[in-house]
Amino acid sequence: MKRKSYAKLALATIAAAGLTATTLPAYAASPSGAFTYRVKPIVVKSHLATSSITPALTPAECLASSGGTFACQTPDSIRAAYNIPATINGQPAGTGQTIVIVDAFGSPTAASDLAVFSNQWGLPAADLSIHYPGGKPTWNGRGTQLDWAQETSLDVQWAHAVAPGAKIALVVAANDHGASLDSAVKYAVDNKLGNVLSMSYGSSENLIHGNNAQQLQAHKTFAKAASQGMSVFASSADAGSDNGAGYENFALPAADPLVTAVGGTNLYVGSGLPEPRETVWGDYANCPTNCADGPIGATGGAPSLITGKQGSDVAYNASVYTGVLTYLGMMGGDANGFYYFGGTSAGSPQWAGIAADLDQAGGKPIGSVNQYAQTWANSGKLFDVTEGSNSTPTFSGGYSATAGWDSPTGWGTPDVGSIIGSLSK
Numbered sequence: 001m002k003r004k005s006y007a008k009l010a011l012a013t014i015a016a017a018g019l020t021a022t023t024l025p026a027y028a029a030s031p032s033g034a035f036t037y038r039v040k041p042i043v044v045k046s047h048l049a050t051s052s053i054t055p056a057l058t059p060a061e062c063l064a065s066s067g068g069t070f071a072c073q074t075p076d077s078i079r080a081a082y083n084i085p086a087t088i089n090g091q092p093a094g095t096g097q098t099i100v101i102v103d104a105f106g107s108p109t110a111a112s113d114l115a116v117f118s119n120q121w122g123l124p125a126a127d128l129s130i131h132y133p134g135g136k137p138t139w140n141g142r143g144t145q146l147d148w149a150q151e152t153s154l155d156v157q158w159a160h161a162v163a164p165g166a167k168i169a170l171v172v173a174a175n176d177h178g179a180s181l182d183s184a185v186k187y188a189v190d191n192k193l194g195n196v197l198s199m200s201y202g203s204s205e206n207l208i209h210g211n212n213a214q215q216l217q218a219h220k221t222f223a224k225a226a227s228q229g230m231s232v233f234a235s236s237a238d239a240g241s242d243n244g245a246g247y248e249n250f251a252l253p254a255a256d257p258l259v260t261a262v263g264g265t266n267l268y269v270g271s272g273l274p275e276p277r278e279t280v281w282g283d284y285a286n287c288p289t290n291c292a293d294g295p296i297g298a299t300g301g302a303p304s305l306i307t308g309k310q311g312s313d314v315a316y317n318a319s320v321y322t323g324v325l326t327y328l329g330m331m332g333g334d335a336n337g338f339y340y341f342g343g344t345s346a347g348s349p350q351w352a353g354i355a356a357d358l359d360q361a362g363g364k365p366i367g368s369v370n371q372y373a374q375t376w377a378n379s380g381k382l383f384d385v386t387e388g389s390n391s392t393p394t395f396s397g398g399y400s401a402t403a404g405w406d407s408p409t410g411w412g413t414p415d416v417g418s419i420i421g422s423l424s425k
Helices: 059-065 075-082 110-121 145-163 177-192 213-229 345-361 370-378 416-421
Strands: 043-046 098-106 127-131 168-172 198-200 231-235 260-267 277-278 314-317 326-328 337-342
Touching: 043 110, 059 075, 075 145, 098 145, 098 177, 098 345, 110 127, 110 145, 127 337, 145 168, 145 326, 145 337, 168 177, 177 213, 198 345, 213 231, 231 345, 260 345, 314 345, 345 416
Parallel strands: 098 168, 098 198, 127 168, 198 231, 231 260, 260 314
Antiparallel strands: 043 337, 260 277, 326 337
8 A cells, every 4th residue: 555645735733533633733831931741642533343342453454444544553463563472471461560650630531441441452450540749630621631631541551551460650740830740750759659650741842942940850850760770751742853843853851861762653563554564653754554634743853952862762653543542431422432542652651561561571670771772773672663754844854764773763663572582680
């Protein structure tokens, strides 16, 4: 199937198929001059009948049933694509570990959505605890809160899919201000809630540059996490190399050198499409499938304006057209159900789950993935992404994938079984 090129298309809001995200998600600074962390999940209501949503569902079957548009991923297909074991030493992968997920506002249905998700895919029941260090927010179900609720359900479900034996500690910030979320991360680190932490949010650096006191405070927390052997992940954002600004800049907290920034790919494994296994997620330069709903986004990844970091450290499946099926129960009535999710925010919790699996397999915390990524890549334990670009209509000078490290996808995507095989206890 020939992929469409959208390099010259202008920005547009995609309303078809229930899409809730704009092509280039907007970021906004708070009126005080401090910054706000944002999420804007790329969400499309699944066309699939409930009876067909089973562990045996393949990306190829999903693609065929959607008229060539969505090569959706399930826990089984993701584990197969990235060689993630369902069990380690006879126990569910991740057993004995705790994955910390930090989000703002939370979701009133996070626990029940996770239970539906686990039951649908035949996963063990999840052990979920929820922490409100700044007080429990009042749920209004609108706007930004709905975005965060969707993100929360995505994060806990797909961390669980990759590490079904791990406990999940969901830390909910009272709002989405930078200080509030940074405080939630600090709470998780100070109390060492787990050895793995995921942040599926960000703020475009062009809104922070020159006013980065909060970033420096967050860096102190990440330094403490590193000293404790914690693995810390963040998404590289979904608006290309410029975050809609018209010039290259990255996103925080992914740009922090002590954080593993997870860039995005199009994952073709299991779809039957005659493509390489993965390309850079960049719908404007090279859209996957027939992309009937148009170009939706592109992975972040560019030299930082603030920290000196040059882009993503690793990568993972992120396109909504090859997206992960996720259950949402806060939408109301018939709108509840399974949705296709895309964005680099899907990769951060899954890499966190992988780190939990590695901690279990190795018998000790692995710490920052950044210290191992190049070695893993050089020994074939990361898949090298060599095609595609994260250019956008607002900045055509995006970055292309190359052999070895590149800004959009870092050192590549994981072959988890091979990594586990190289660990020594």
